[in-house]
Amino acid sequence: MSVLSVADLDAWYGPAQILDHVALDLGRGEVVALLGRNGAGKSTTFRALVGLVPRRSGRIGFEGQEIGRMATHEIARLGLGFVPEDRRIFTDLTVEENLEVGRRPARAGLTPWTPERLYALFPNLGEMRRRPGGRMSGGEQQMLTIARTLMGNPSAVLLDEPSEGLAPRIVEDMAAAIVRLKQEGLSILVSEQNLHFARLISDRAYIIERGRIRFGGTMAELEARPDIRDAYLAV
Amino acid sequence: MAFLIVQALTGLASAASLFLIASGLSIIFGVTRIVNFAHGAFTMIGAYLAYSLTERLGGAFGFWFGLFAAAVAVAAIGAATEILLLRRIYKAPELFQLLATFGVTLMVQDLVILAWGPEDLLGRRAPGFTGAVMILGQRVPAYDLFLVAAGPVVLGALWLLFNRTRWGILVRAATQDRDMVAALGVDQKWLFTSVFALGVFLAGLGGALQIPREAVSHSMDLRVIVEVFVVVVIGGLGSVPGAFLAAVIVSEINAFGILIFPKISIVVVFLVMAVVLVVRPFGLFGRPEAARRTTPGATIRPWQPLGRAGRIAVAVLVSALAAAPAFAGPYLLSVGAEILLFVVFAASLQFLMSVGGLASFGHAAYFGLGSYGAALAVKWLGAPMEAAILAGPVLAGLGGILFGWFCVRLSGVYFAMLTLAFAQIAWSIAFQWVAVTGGDNGILGVWPTAWASKPAAFYWLSLMVATVSVAALRILAFSPFGYRLRAVRDSTLRAEAIGIDRLSTQWIAFAVAGAVAGLAGALYAFLKGNVFPDALAIPTSVDGLVMVLLGGLETVSGAAIGAVAFKALSIWLMSQTDYSKLVLGAIIVVLVVFLPKGLGGLADLVRPSGTGRNDASGSSPSEAAR
């Protein structure tokens, strides 16, 4: 059964239509990659799902509820977490305070996240609880944005380009963390440009180009279609 | 020595209220990015309510409870204002927010007079703090000492609130990244409302605490808001400790300035502010504004010079106006001349705002300098009208060069606040330098030369000046210089990369706009036969802004139409009602919320799609580029 199912999602910035009938599904406990180049519409898809674009239309079902007209904070409270690109942590706040902003009540059937459990998942963060976010490295900031969203005890998470601009070694840590979250039962939709990183973590993939979904299938099906890869994914 | 210490204590006592009010403004700005012009009005309501409550309740408990209840009531009024008005304009350019909250201020001024009457009210003294304490042989009022202690206590309480409570952490997070806070499940709407209520509570408390020290008056709102602007600009918008430090600095300058420069004490404060802004453009504790929002005037429909048909239409219109003396009487002609001079004033402000992207909140300074330039030339040099009319724009242009040098170093709300502060400097000089300017009594007997003394002749003179000025500003807008000015407004980065210097380009525009406003002011002095400090005051500046807004910010010279509509309306209102401020304030608020594109925007409203409104309040180009 799908945790998140999207149909006919359109989105606009001013007069420009950025998304054109985007449709996708995220199953429970699944990791699905949304692949595409810069500007293809990945971030806009995520921002539209959580209600952060000025204008959108379409059907977005999440945990059996229609969220297409809900406000951003209501969507978050239902349990759809969003980790934006560019590591948007609160730089003036300490690690602990960043986590506090994300804290929401526990959800039935899930072990609630606490700062301690998160420090175990991301050991670096545990060593710098009182440090302001602005004085952390890019990799640490990326971990913190994910940890902060987990504090809301989401049942599904949208991860926007988690590997962007990070050193390969950190990217490997990131992949390991995502796989562990999947084992915890979290459903994850991750946007990526890096096909190789996507291979390490995902069960299925969609390819988006110019605001439209051009391919959807398992990773194996994608591997079998080099033509699609060459047409839509930047090398 | 003892005297100096006592004077310093008096300064600290004054700083307490100022800090409360300023920290409220800062907190509101930090989260909502709105500079709340109505903050002074909320302070005033706090003082009036505290007066009534303490009178009604009586006794020690009644007094202290009255102060607190007044502040709570102000917070409730503030929350209602936020819900009904501000929620609609959070995404609008800052100019609209300043104007809307100014509209609220105007309304409050009349409402306060309706409720409490025009007389100053003297509050009772604080029970338990009625006497004086001897310090080093000098008497210091006990209530002053109470206030000296109250300042740091509130600072500490605010620190705890923002660092030790979940609400405070959420507010600090929202100050940095509102969307992200929403994505983490926090309802921003109510966070904003609560922040606004807290800020306004502090304003109300600041006003209430003052009642044992000074009389409550219906003109305190503008005095307070200007002082508070100075404090937050020095301290850094959004910073509570900055507000504290700056409140102390400003109050001490006032306390000692009055001893050293009794005549120009206000000017000293503004000079300190100007120096701080040049050295640290974002104040002592402030930080650079990360994201710039939509600049006024920026439009995606490129402007076109008037075509043949347009020129013929203008020629016909001007000829028709020139024929007015054939059927209009002297009163109507003098009203007509006044409106035409405000067309010139509004056109000069539009040049600065729409072409230059610089929203000045103190354009009256140059209008007033023009008036005073002309009047002083007549009074002290015995100059004839022809020469005196030139003295106006010269003095205003020089003022524009001097003040503009500072102002163009800033942008956005800081620019607006600095222009306002400079206008207040000009106003206080005119007000305080009695020997030269006549102070409050103004300069009388500024009459035109014989040939222009007939209403028809002066009307024609005004019509000619208006036509030539608007045409000249249009020509300048379409000249290479005008394009460079727009280039800087559209993209400073690109403009600098093709060799255009932002500072000098905007500085020239500032001086030109000042000189043209001065021309209007000079003629205005001759029209009225006198000049008063009012010419330089905040309401005159805001009139100009409303004219530009009404005419359409995204037009080259729509302000001319806006000036005619607004000036005619306000002259008519003055004759119809005693509460013209209430009506004008309401008009400004309605205009900002429902007609942000001015009269030209009416066309968008009647169109079925209604996209006009979305463009004004919707996403900025930078968001769209994401």
Place this chain on the structure above:
Amino acid sequence: MTVVVDVDGIHKSYGGVHAVRGVSFRLAAGEMLALIGPNGAGKSTCFNMLHGQIKPDRGRITILGRDTTRLDPRRIWALGVGRTFQITATFGSMTVIENVQVALVSADAALAWRLGALGTLKRAEAERLLALVGLADQAGRPCGELAYGDLKRLELAVALSNDPKVLLMDEPTAGMAPAERIDLMRLTAEIARERGLGVLFTEHDMDVVFEHADRIMVLDRGNLIAEGSPTAVRHDPKVREVYLGGGSTFAAETEVAAPAPGGAQ
């Protein structure tokens, strides 16, 4: 080969972070030189120092024989340095051709202060530049209506309006469709060769870099760690380690194009 840019040991730190540490390189006339590296490696800082937006703490920058280390962007432009930005910077309230005219007229002291209308001043020259970048038929359109790729072309036309000898391009193809990317870079390379223009560009799309750069420099944590031909850089083990990757998470596609030993997994 004529050297148009000579960078000698430039350093820059911000609040304790050493963003650029002693970077030196030269750019020759007619050359396409790419600057690549992970986010935060110091590419933008280098760029902004060359363009005068940031002044280096130490070191020296010489452009076309003049010491430009302390000059501001205006003067550097006047020397003959054009620039395009990562997020397009155009004058949104003007038409396409007016964008180019402003640049041309501002550079001409005789016209810059004319009080008449901009109108047709420098129009023919502006049309030539627009034709060069393929925007001739869009000259009269409002700039705000242009497609993203066309905005990038407009930026190029504006940057070329001073007949520069050096062109700095910050992620010129970011956000463009694949076909547009290739067209834009091909056009740039042609212009560079014809006019003897030295082009320095940063880029995240390795397709663009390997296809169009004559030479590549790799920056990591403020240091220049490699420099050379595309083939040499692609196979440099140090570069693979910090940027292109040879581990499990990076740049598999380069291997698809050119299988190398020690590939993925």
